[in-house]
Amino acid sequence: MPNRPRAGELLVARAGAMDDDWHQAVVLLLDSDESGALGVVLNRLSSTSLEEVLPQWQELVCPPQELFEGGPVSPGGAVCVAKPADPREDPPGWRRVHQDLGLLHLDTPVELVRGAYADLRIFAGYCGWAPGQLETELVRGDWHRVPVRDEDVFGVRPHDLWRRVLRRQGGELATFSTWTEDPALN
Template structure:
């Protein structure tokens, strides 16, 4: 695929194509190459309380200070997305995937993370695609690929993220931001 998906892009579920688990999902791609793709869902809270599983990290995550459901793969594992406070030297345990966004290893001592990041969010599990799988879903039109903004990843109101991201795209995509659950209302 000449225009391969890239880390740092958003995948926004098509309004009428993906029901159930993927309904109105907004996914941040963390990696995408010939071995497959992975990302985290930005707009779904986990039923697990962050204080119960990672209590030392709760004070470092941005509001709302909850654990997010990153996806169906490895739901007992955690993925941390962090934005650097300042450009320059990369802190220990952090790996850049797009601009000043990166993955922070949660084995990093909390004391080293404090102050190093402007924003931090933790996800239970992730979304994964085997080689060619995401490209096939994109060719079918199951997802819209759009640029990411910091407020998409770290915003305080992720529940309405799907509509906000579509609305700001303009053109035909913004039309879908008004999608109603009842097909007769559309």
């Protein structure tokens, strides 16, 4: 596919078009190639406390210092998205995904992590698509592809991220940011 989705893009769920699992979801793509795609939902807090499952990481993650629900695949596992303090360095345990965003292996000793990263966020589970599945969803119009900003990934207000990302796109996409749950009001 010549215009294949790329790591570092955001997928923003189309207003009112998908099931409840994807309602107003904003997904950061972490990988996308001929074998499929994966990403994490950026705007859903987990009902499980980060302190409960990874207490040694609690003080290292950026506010709101919570565990996020990354998606329905492997909800018992964790994915850490991180931005190094010095973008010219690749700290231990970190793999670049897009520009200065990357994945940090959670087996990395916290002593090495402390001070090496400007931002960290931990997600329980992830989103996964089989080969061609995401492309089919894009053709169907289930997702809008938009550029990512650091505040999308590490911002303190995940609850209104869907509306903020749509609003800043301008044009038709910005109008969807005013979508209401009652279709008669749209």
